Amino acid sequence: MSLRDAAIVAYAETKVMEKTDRDIFELDGDILESLLDKTGIEKSEIDALVVSGLTRTGAGNVFWAQTTADELGLEVDYCDQVHIGGCSATGAVARTAAAIDAGLCSTAFLLFSDTPSEDNRRDRGFSQEWIGTYGLMGPPGAFGLLSRRYEHQYGLDYEMLGKLAVTQRNHALLNDNACEKLRKPITVADYLNSRMIAEPIRLLDCVMPCDGATGLIMMSRRRAKQKGLANCVIPTGYAERTNYRGGEGMVDVTWSGHKAAGQRALDIAGLNLKDVASFHPYDDFLIAIMLQFENLGFCKHGEGAAFIRDHDLSFRGDLPLNTGGGLISSGAAACSSHNLIEAVRQLMGEGGARQVRNTRNALVTGIGWINYGRNWGSSSVMVLVPNE
Amino acid sequence: MNDANKLNDTAGVKRVIRRYGFSKPYWDGTREKKLVIQYCRATGKYQHYPRPVSIYTGRRRDLEWREVSGKGELYSFCIAYRGLPAFRGQEPYAVVSVTLDVGVNMIANMMHCTRDEIHIGMRVRPCWLPLEDGTNLVMFEPDRDTI
Numbered sequence: 001m002s003l004r005d006a007a008i009v010a011y012a013e014t015k016v017m018e019k020t021d022r023d024i025f026e027l028d029g030d031i032l033e034s035l036l037d038k039t040g041i042e043k044s045e046i047d048a049l050v051v052s053g054l055t056r057t058g059a060g061n062v063f064w065a066q067t068t069a070d071e072l073g074l075e076v077d078y079c080d081q082v083h084i085g086g087c088s089a090t091g092a093v094a095r096t097a098a099a100i101d102a103g104l105c106s107t108a109f110l111l112f113s114d115t116p117s118e119d120n121r122r123d124r125g126f127s128q129e130w131i132g133t134y135g136l137m138g139p140p141g142a143f144g145l146l147s148r149r150y151e152h153q154y155g156l157d158y159e160m161l162g163k164l165a166v167t168q169r170n171h172a173l174l175n176d177n178a179c180e181k182l183r184k185p186i187t188v189a190d191y192l193n194s195r196m197i198a199e200p201i202r203l204l205d206c207v208m209p210c211d212g213a214t215g216l217i218m219m220s221r222r223r224a225k226q227k228g229l230a231n232c233v234i235p236t237g238y239a240e241r242t243n244y245r246g247g248e249g250m251v252d253v254t255w256s257g258h259k260a261a262g263q264r265a266l267d268i269a270g271l272n273l274k275d276v277a278s279f280h281p282y283d284d285f286l287i288a289i290m291l292q293f294e295n296l297g298f299c300k301h302g303e304g305a306a307f308i309r310d311h312d313l314s315f316r317g318d319l320p321l322n323t324g325g326g327l328i329s330s331g332a333a334a335c336s337s338h339n340l341i342e343a344v345r346q347l348m349g350e351g352g353a354r355q356v357r358n359t360r361n362a363l364v365t366g367i368g369w370i371n372y373g374r375n376w377g378s379s380s381v382m383v384l385v386p387n388e
Numbered sequence: 389m390n391d392a393n394k395l396n397d398t399a400g401v402k403r404v405i406r407r408y409g410f411s412k413p414y415w416d417g418t419r420e421k422k423l424v425i426q427y428c429r430a431t432g433k434y435q436h437y438p439r440p441v442s443i444y445t446g447r448r449r450d451l452e453w454r455e456v457s458g459k460g461e462l463y464s465f466c467i468a469y470r471g472l473p474a475f476r477g478q479e480p481y482a483v484v485s486v487t488l489d490v491g492v493n494m495i496a497n498m499m500h501c502t503r504d505e506i507h508i509g510m511r512v513r514p515c516w517l518p519l520e521d522g523t524n525l526v527m528f529e530p531d532r533d534t535i
Contacts, residue, residue, distance in 0.1 A: 023409040029440030033447045043446030073435075073443025122406075130437040133405050133525065134497045135398060135475035136483045137468055144466025145485050145495075152464070152508040199467040199480075247443055249433050249492045253464070372437055373485050373493045 006097035010038045019117040024057045024124050025071045027113050032072055041107065044247065048078035048105035050096050052088035055116040059083060060123040066369040066377035067125045068111065069243040077264075078105035079242035079378060088112070103268075104238075126372055137198055140206055142370045143285040144198035146253050150287065151200065153254060154302030158200075160309055161286040162188035164321070165204050165328065167313045168283070172325025174315075174354040179210050179331030204328075205286045212333030214341045221387070230387060233347045236361075237269025237383035243371065244379065254302075257379030258295040258365065269361075269383035273297050277358035278320040278346055279313075280339040282367040283327050288376075292365055296381070315354045320346075323354050340364050340382075347386045361385045395467070395506065396481040397499045399517055401474055403525065411438040413453040418524040421516045423458040425492065426451050434492040458514030459531060460488040465498065465506055486512055486528055500529040 012034035172178040194204040241257030290304035299307035313321035324342035343362035369377030417424030428442040430450040442450040482498040511531040516524040
């Protein structure tokens with residue numbers, strides 16, 4: 001277990017040019033093609049993408065790694081961008097070796113590219129050219145398309161989304177750190193009657209961007225023990241999937257990377273889904289919670305509403321859900337980390353008025369970036385357990 | 389038509405679109421109101437939006453450009469009641485995802501269509517909105533010939 005267990009097996013480079021109008025993704029495509037040719041590996045074998053750059057072209061886009069995966073049709077289990085300036089290239093090699101060593105990925109594509117020329121250094125992504133042109137308003141628009149399609153395929157009981165809204169809001173009422181504007185009781189009718197933003201997405205389907213910060217300290221378990229920090233939380237399983245089915249032209253938008261990431265994370269943790277003690281899913285939109293119930297396997301596709309109806313998702317219930325209020329009812333701040341922080345708090349037994357009874361584990365998820373016409377770019381799943 | 393049934397065509401939106409190198413054949417095609425999209429020779433599949441490589445093989449050399457009819461059916465839609473800044477005042481308008489007959493999804497706006505009429509699975513065809521630089525923007529409208 002060390003850096004020296006990993007190997008660099010091929011390199012590629014384009015010619016260095018002054019003041020070109022060549023698009024950064026075109027350069028990236030050249031590098032990918034060259035590396036595939038040199039190694040003889042198939043694109044589908046690449047399961048990690050690590051990007052670095054020093055200019056605004058890429059580094060100015062916080063979603064650069066995911067954007068690049070979408071541009072190149074790469075579906076990966078590890079997606080990262082390393083931003084430590086001129087140390088990024090070597091830093092990326094070291095971090096990728098660590099990721100391989102940890103079993104997070106096995107075949108990594110490290111990509112370094114810049115286009116700093118005067119006319120060629122803008123933030124680069126697809127949305128301005130192919131989405132903004134049509135007035136699709138970012139996440140609410142994308143989730144509007146997703147919701148409508150879901151409704152067409154399975155039917156959609158909006159009252160059950162309303163139940164999610166009310167459950168999370170009740171949790172926010174018990175969370176002193178939740179955004180005060182959101183700490184007012186709501187009803188299912190309030191949800192249903194909230195104004196349309198991107199029909200069928202309503203105002204109360206959406207997160208509200210807020211200011212705030214969170215933080216964690218991590219160390220080895222051994223060191224924690226030495227220091228007497230006994231009340232700690234251990235990540236026992238983690239998996240992510242970026243650009244799920246991104247190498248396919250046609251996909252079913254109701255299927256997400258949580259299907260792949262969830263199975264893997266649970267396998268690594270040795271946890272059965274039915275034994276999940278509390279669930280802290282990323283909730284940028286209510287329907288994202290329902291899709292995660294389905295894709296993680298809590299229920300079959302199309303049966304999310306029935307699952308919500310049949311379970312008590314309050315902190316006292318059989319499957320406590322986002323016990324701090326979730327992002328939707330506590331406010332989306334601090335890199336949307338609050339659901340993770342809440343899970344840690346609960347496992348440490350510091351949930352206060354909203355403490356869950358069963359603290360054997362917690363399941364936390366993430367959703368990242370909106371891709372073109374699918375659902376979202378990255379899906380992550382983490383299992384946490386309290387220190388034994 | 390009553391107001392509740394109206395969908396704005398968004399034809400009045402001033403669109404300034406920044407184009408990038410490898411999407412040039414697409415935009416060139418629109419000058420003649422032709423829908424020209426990427427096709428992967430190795431797999432026989434189309435892709436959209438334009439990418440630097442085939443999303444199927446990861447290779448640039450597998451890509452070529454082919455004209456397609458642009459006909460297809462509605463995969464999904466949403467109705468914006470709060471538009472992007474350039475679209476303010478145009479609400480409500482429909483953003484649609486269309487499955488072209490060649491098997492690829494494309495996002496655009498719907499024109500010449502009412503709130504009552506729009507539905508998933510409806511047949512649509514391309515229509516074109518002139519842009520200031522001589523290119524045209526592909527939009528969709530109900531394909532009433534095939535309904």
